[in-house]
Amino acid sequence: MTTPDPHTRTAKATSATDAEFTEFYRASVKPLVAFLILQGATLAEAADVAQETMTKAYQRWETLDHPHAWTRRVASREFIRQRVNQPETPTDPLPHSPLLRTGDIEGWELTQDLVRALATLTPRQRQVMAWMLTGHTPAEIAQELGLTDGAVRQQVYLARRTISTRLEGRP
Incomplete structure (x- = not known):
């Protein structure tokens, strides 16, 4: 009787995890950017925060029970943190966003x-x-x-x- 190679099992599990996260990412990143824009972020700010949040989500993917809520919470807090630490400057009106x-x-x-x-x-x-x-x-x-x-x-x-x-x- 042969014992399954732990490296093969890990590679299969990693592949399944990557596929699951990829599906989540594709379905969630645009709505997350739009969510941040609704909070007052520019498109560039929203895209940056969303990408940072998704990177953190990938690193914790195995332990996230509610990834949609988690990403919104983390992104919202990060955006607010950035705004609090950033001095206000006058800007042009919001551009029309195709998003x-x-x-x-x-x-x-x-x-x-x-x-x-x-x-x-x-x-x-x-x-x-x-x-x-x-x-x-x-x-x-x-x-x-x-x-x-x-x-x-x-x-x-x-x-x-x-x-x-x-x-x-x-x-």
């Missing part, structure tokens, strides 16, 4: 208006709304951000009120 196009011009215009409206929110409100707009519940957001459910709901309320006021003048 956020919905296919029809009206949907695209609404998305651009929403992104501009999100830019007027406080950083916490933008962060909470980015989580909401990517399909998370207030309870999930509270858990991910270390807030109370009530605090999340209050931020959503204030953000929606600000966005609604901002979009009222829109035809």
Whole structure:
């Protein structure tokens, strides 16, 4: 009776892990970039943070139970860390991003208006709304951000009120 070669078993396991991560990466990196843009990142900032986050995810892949939530949490925290440590400088208006196009011009215009409206929110409100707009519940957001459910709901309320006021003048 022969014992299986541990190196062969490891190579097969690594190959399966790589394939699994590759599938996750391809399905998740663009939505992660869009998630960061909703929080106020430029396309370049969002792409950099997303890539760094995916590198960390690959290094921890075997231990991640909820990789989608983990990557959003890590990317969101890293983006905020970079913004806090970066002095504010005036910039040109947001460029139109092909990442956020919905296919029809009206949907695209609404998305651009929403992104501009999100830019007027406080950083916490933008962060909470980015989580909401990517399909998370207030309870999930509270858990991910270390807030109370009530605090999340209050931020959503204030953000929606600000966005609604901002979009009222829109035809």
